[in-house]
Amino acid sequence: MARPKPLSGFPEYLPRGRMVELAVLDTLRESFELHGFANIETRSVEPLEQLSRKGEITKEVYVVRRLHAEDNDRGELGLHFDLTVPLARWVLEHSGHLQFPFRRYQIQKVWRGERPQEGRYREFTQADIDILGQGELAIHHDIEVPLVMLEALEKLHDQIGLAPVLMHVNNRKLSEGFYRGLGIEDTLAVLQVVDKYAKIGPQATCELLVDELELSSQVAQRCVQLAGIRTLDSGFVQQVRELGVRHPLLDEGLEELVTLVEQAHHRVPGRLCADLSIARGLDYYTGAVYETELVGHESLGSISSGGRYDSLASDGKNSYPGVGISLGVTRLLDPLLARHEFVVSRSVPSCVLVAVDDEDSRGVSDEVAAMLRSRGVPCEVAPRADKYGKQIRYADRRGIPFVWFGGLVGEIKDIRSGEQQPCDAHEWSPADDDRWPRVLPAE
Amino acid sequence: MARPKPLSGFPEYLPRGRMVELAVLDTLRESFELHGFANIETRSVEPLEQLSRKGEITKEVYVVRRLHAEDNDRGELGLHFDLTVPLARWVLEHSGHLQFPFRRYQIQKVWRGERPQEGRYREFTQADIDILGQGELAIHHDIEVPLVMLEALEKLHDQIGLAPVLMHVNNRKLSEGFYRGLGIEDTLAVLQVVDKYAKIGPQATCELLVDELELSSQVAQRCVQLAGIRTLDSGFVQQVRELGVRHPLLDEGLEELVTLVEQAHHRVPGRLCADLSIARGLDYYTGAVYETELVGHESLGSISSGGRYDSLASDGKNSYPGVGISLGVTRLLDPLLARHEFVVSRSVPSCVLVAVDDEDSRGVSDEVAAMLRSRGVPCEVAPRADKYGKQIRYADRRGIPFVWFGGLVGEIKDIRSGEQQPCDAHEWSPADDDRWPRVLPAE
Numbered sequence: 001m002a003r004p005k006p007l008s009g010f011p012e013y014l015p016r017g018r019m020v021e022l023a024v025l026d027t028l029r030e031s032f033e034l035h036g037f038a039n040i041e042t043r044s045v046e047p048l049e050q051l052s053r054k055g056e057i058t059k060e061v062y063v064v065r066r067l068h069a070e071d072n073d074r075g076e077l078g079l080h081f082d083l084t085v086p087l088a089r090w091v092l093e094h095s096g097h098l099q100f101p102f103r104r105y106q107i108q109k110v111w112r113g114e115r116p117q118e119g120r121y122r123e124f125t126q127a128d129i130d131i132l133g134q135g136e137l138a139i140h141h142d143i144e145v146p147l148v149m150l151e152a153l154e155k156l157h158d159q160i161g162l163a164p165v166l167m168h169v170n171n172r173k174l175s176e177g178f179y180r181g182l183g184i185e186d187t188l189a190v191l192q193v194v195d196k197y198a199k200i201g202p203q204a205t206c207e208l209l210v211d212e213l214e215l216s217s218q219v220a221q222r223c224v225q226l227a228g229i230r231t232l233d234s235g236f237v238q239q240v241r242e243l244g245v246r247h248p249l250l251d252e253g254l255e256e257l258v259t260l261v262e263q264a265h266h267r268v269p270g271r272l273c274a275d276l277s278i279a280r281g282l283d284y285y286t287g288a289v290y291e292t293e294l295v296g297h298e299s300l301g302s303i304s305s306g307g308r309y310d311s312l313a314s315d316g317k318n319s320y321p322g323v324g325i326s327l328g329v330t331r332l333l334d335p336l337l338a339r340h341e342f343v344v345s346r347s348v349p350s351c352v353l354v355a356v357d358d359e360d361s362r363g364v365s366d367e368v369a370a371m372l373r374s375r376g377v378p379c380e381v382a383p384r385a386d387k388y389g390k391q392i393r394y395a396d397r398r399g400i401p402f403v404w405f406g407g408l409v410g411e412i413k414d415i416r417s418g419e420q421q422p423c424d425a426h427e428w429s430p431a432d433d434d435r436w437p438r439v440l441p442a443e
Numbered sequence: 444m445a446r447p448k449p450l451s452g453f454p455e456y457l458p459r460g461r462m463v464e465l466a467v468l469d470t471l472r473e474s475f476e477l478h479g480f481a482n483i484e485t486r487s488v489e490p491l492e493q494l495s496r497k498g499e500i501t502k503e504v505y506v507v508r509r510l511h512a513e514d515n516d517r518g519e520l521g522l523h524f525d526l527t528v529p530l531a532r533w534v535l536e537h538s539g540h541l542q543f544p545f546r547r548y549q550i551q552k553v554w555r556g557e558r559p560q561e562g563r564y565r566e567f568t569q570a571d572i573d574i575l576g577q578g579e580l581a582i583h584h585d586i587e588v589p590l591v592m593l594e595a596l597e598k599l600h601d602q603i604g605l606a607p608v609l610m611h612v613n614n615r616k617l618s619e620g621f622y623r624g625l626g627i628e629d630t631l632a633v634l635q636v637v638d639k640y641a642k643i644g645p646q647a648t649c650e651l652l653v654d655e656l657e658l659s660s661q662v663a664q665r666c667v668q669l670a671g672i673r674t675l676d677s678g679f680v681q682q683v684r685e686l687g688v689r690h691p692l693l694d695e696g697l698e699e700l701v702t703l704v705e706q707a708h709h710r711v712p713g714r715l716c717a718d719l720s721i722a723r724g725l726d727y728y729t730g731a732v733y734e735t736e737l738v739g740h741e742s743l744g745s746i747s748s749g750g751r752y753d754s755l756a757s758d759g760k761n762s763y764p765g766v767g768i769s770l771g772v773t774r775l776l777d778p779l780l781a782r783h784e785f786v787v788s789r790s791v792p793s794c795v796l797v798a799v800d801d802e803d804s805r806g807v808s809d810e811v812a813a814m815l816r817s818r819g820v821p822c823e824v825a826p827r828a829d830k831y832g833k834q835i836r837y838a839d840r841r842g843i844p845f846v847w848f849g850g851l852v853g854e855i856k857d858i859r860s861g862e863q864q865p866c867d868a869h870e871w872s873p874a875d876d877d878r879w880p881r882v883l884p885a886e
Contacts, residue, residue, distance in 0.1 A: 003758060004536045007486065007520075012533065014540055015481035015547070022482060033879075034816040036793035036823030038458035039465060043450065043566055044552065052510075064522070066556030067495075067504045077450075079507070090455065093447045097457055099840050101826050103791070104458070109487065113509035123486055138826055140805060267813070315446060348546070350479035362583060370710070373477040380479030383544050383581055397542050436476075
């Protein structure tokens, strides 16, 4: 068989890359669970009609069918393209068994049937947190959810040297209230144009609003002025007020946003700004909206996005309003791994290689390894009873820091320093930093 | 939207069920890493021709294609149906970057396009460990791999009360050598018939060997006698010898198997037996083969299977012999979860609910929670400033054991005992057993 080639859009990693990913996933899990979010997984497939309700996205769905399915089976199922649509379905299915507000996190692969193209992922991992109410959900959760994600990202900054982030937040009520105050009726259309602001700039946004939506130049100008407002503190309120537009929904949005910005300023200073150009294309957001840049890596686009939705899921009896935010784990990590932004202290979990004198005494080495493992020290036994120099090179090539010689009472060599000393497998432990592979920032 | 219905073959769990699954996956991961296995993930899809090389299995593949793909795109990719075929491809692709012997574990979902049917999974999780050599791989790894899996299963027995297991092992060389010693040429055909022994019994096996393979009644009888041998210790050697067949390959197989059985007897007594009916249908096994029963749940079939393969992966230059074993996580857990075999101490990660006096002082409660979390105590803040009785019921319904009242210096109530006492968030910690949700055997 010839050497296989990678499939575009389906990233895979060597063990070191996967160790970085696992470190990130572990930190996310711990952060989310410390905040009381319970984990669920949903199946990878949904009935196709469930996935294709949102016009445009239909194009990106991967259809799944049995190789020998009859023709009438065709196109029944599709791979999920996010974790929000499956959550809405899952909550409706299980609502009778859940306590609300229901806090869940979900870390899974999702798929998009994109054409192969640079920077487009066809299989990638997302990490989502959402809080769902039954009938109602208090507004303070709109502040809680982005702060939980920021706290997790801050831990990644501290632990593995991930670049700091800046979360950009807005509120749909603010924008919609402002547009209505200007007499605009189709506020969603304006939002969808303003969504391009960061890419195309104020001038082009204004032209689109005039040309496509037939707004007057004066009204379009005000929409663009609103989108241009960005502050790290509550200063945005004054700037909005100075534009002279009044509407009760605008007041509500301003109040919600100022509370969020002030609390974030207190809890994670410098990591969140009000950015009134943030619109989010999807039509289901009804309040707070979030996007997140990795500072110094803005070209990655938003690595973590979400918002408040009031009616994503609803059965006859109840609606389930919610607020959530999603981290694009692959979108964040894949480019950083490609640029070697992280260093992993070794390529295997083993902290110790137990040397083997000869094949007859392999059992002795096995016993040493078993004793170390019972005390939580990852280790492996040398695969061949080679000369010691060769066994040390085996460890060295994998970055295993220690080689054990002899039986339960033997000697251990730190191959980094060359130091060798007597030790007892019942007692010996490595330094905490050496026990498991560590992920560190490069340089 | 009407209440959605589950899809047959695609199991999903409520948070408590997922907590059991996570506890199992965490134990597997820790066990495998303590033995120096590095984690990898492979993409979910493989080119269809890669998946369809093994005749029969083709039927069960899920084909994946873009919803709006052109006709010539059709059927290009399929979801992987195990983790061995992707491993073979991955190793060939990355061999230049790997150190051999290469030890990896992989825990991922796999898919089979089965017709919906009781007990058939169409999406399920497998946990595999394999050790791969380049050109050669020492025989002691054939002993190591099943012992690692048995150790992991023993931990699950100790930690969450999973029933004990009995691993049945055989060696292809032993069976093939025996058949050759009897003058049989198509040994694989005999193996495939003997594979049915456990299901259909000795009589029917013998008839199939005579009717389908045209063996003489006497030769068939001997094959069935061999398959009937099962011992917890090395007693099987004597029993095989008494059948009076001689062949060098038989000797080799006997020697390998006796070493495995003796070492297992030493390391995990009572958990492994020689069972000379074990054949494994797949044609790529060349030495040791393993199957595993959950004691008292034998109807689940084998929950963990594998073996030695000498030529699964090969490029022009090198072959990559290996030995591996796979645990069917879903196959094991799904029926046990349905029978409520486990108890989880609560349905959320939170150990503490921080009560809220009124919405104006929510910030104080947030501070208490932040302090507790910084010290590794999972907690959540009450969603509403209800009367205390209602907030306590909120905790009770989720199984959260503690409710905090007041500020950083406040009072904590253990709602199981009703005991309430003063405490300081800078110092207070729960008992170790209370900090995170625990999984325990039912009763």
